[in-house]
Amino acid sequence: VDVLRRINILKEEAARVAANSTLTSAEKNKINAAKYSAIMTPIVVALERRLASTSREPRTPHETWFHKEYNAQLRSAITSLKVPPGSPAALGEIWRPFDSVAASLVSHQRKSCVLLSEIAPQLATLSISDIPMPGFEKQILDSSEYFFAGNHGTVTVSSFCKEVTILSTKTRPKKLALQGSDGQKYIYLLKGREDLRLDSRIMQLLEAINSFLHSSSDTRSRNIAIRFYSVTPISGRAGLIQWVENVSSIYNVYKSWQKRTQVAQAQLSSVSTGNIHNSVPHVPRPSDMFYGKIIPALKEKGIKRVISRRDWPLDVKKKVLLELMKETPKQILWQEMWCSSEG
Structure with missing residues (x-):
């Protein structure tokens, strides 16, 4: 949307410059080129940053495939985008190489699931660990379950399920299933391009409120509590959300x-x-x-x-x-x- 907005601005500016009869053709081209560079430079910088992040040494089969299929195309498209078009009429074509890449990716975006070994081979081969199950770090199990929970009395991650489900919503979040040391399966939603730290703080607040409610004999006897789910930020741009079954958004x-x-x-x-x-x-x-x-x-x-x-x-x-x-x-x-x- 931002790119189209900038292209429309360039078209309007080009029309305004073209209507100026006091300028020569060379002067008009120079003005249009300068405006093109000024308006499109932020887009080029953002694309180059993204290209740099996707051009690192591939570590997974999926990254290897993407690098082989699209790295050269993206480099060529960005190089072309840096050069001002020869005429205002060509402004509509400057984004076409990126549209071609996007169209090529459509069939892959329609996938409803992917093998974990393709996108995270190290997680796919994980077998027994001391990593606490996200959201259950503080859960102390009964003595009868202590054997399964490990030395720390908490449920740990034993393995990941082989397939990852891809949801069809805007950010394409991934549904993961983890096998716990207690033999149970724990399901999470992996969300990218979103900061979940505030969500995590809200859930911690609800957990604290539940502690206060539980400390009172009156509210405890009536089982008054707030239902919440775990949110585990992985970084400032991604995190895990505990999957809640049988709910309607x-x-x-x-x-x-x-x-x-x-x-x-x-x-x-x-x-x-x-x-x-x-x-x-x-x-x-x-x-x-x-x-x-x-x-x-x-x-x-x-x-x-x-x-x-x-x-x-x-x-x-x-x-x-x-x-x-x-x-x-x-x-x-x-x-x-x-x-x-x-x-």
Whole structure:
């Protein structure tokens, strides 16, 4: 999105320069080249940094494959991007080499699972370790389970399952299964390109609250506690989240309500028109609904270009939020909780 925005800016600037009749053709080309370098340099720098990180010596079969298939293509594409195009008409072609690489990767991105030996051979060969199971470092087991838990009285990682499931969401998180020293299987979500340190602190806060609740005989007798899951940051850009079974995300609850609403509207339309073959209209994504409102609202404020969210006026964001809230029934969440509850 940022690249397309910059290309559009270059096209606008090129049109403005072309309309200046006082400049010679050589002067126009020089101005366009200077603006191209100024606007596209941050993109080139970011790409070169990413290329440097992917051009190191391959350590896994997957890295070896990627290096062999795409390293030369990416180097060539970045080199071409550094050179200003010969004419403004060619601005639309400067990103095409990267689009070609992305199109080539689509088939690989559709994979729903991958062998752990391809992406992390050392983990695939792991057999018995003293590494505590993430999120269970402080769990003290009963004496009957002490033999399985090792010398420290905590569950440790014995091995990793052979296959890694790839989720189809935006950041392509990975679902991992670890075998514990107690014989149980522990499942985690490996998320990249996201800082989970704040999430980890929130879970630690909930754990502390549970300790306070447990210290009181009144709350302890009523089994009052907050349910939480473990979050283990690996770095500032990745971490492990404990997998929780049998849950529904708020996103899925909202999407289900959208689909039910669309089906009901289609049925009413069929009854009123007498056409029983009316198709169910497309259900828009929540992000499409948001941008469908925020962009016109920004234009009303005179903001034509999609800039950083941080720069959006607060009153515009509040207005869009209230409109979306008004269009959404207040009871959909508690209805889902009621229908999913037992008894």
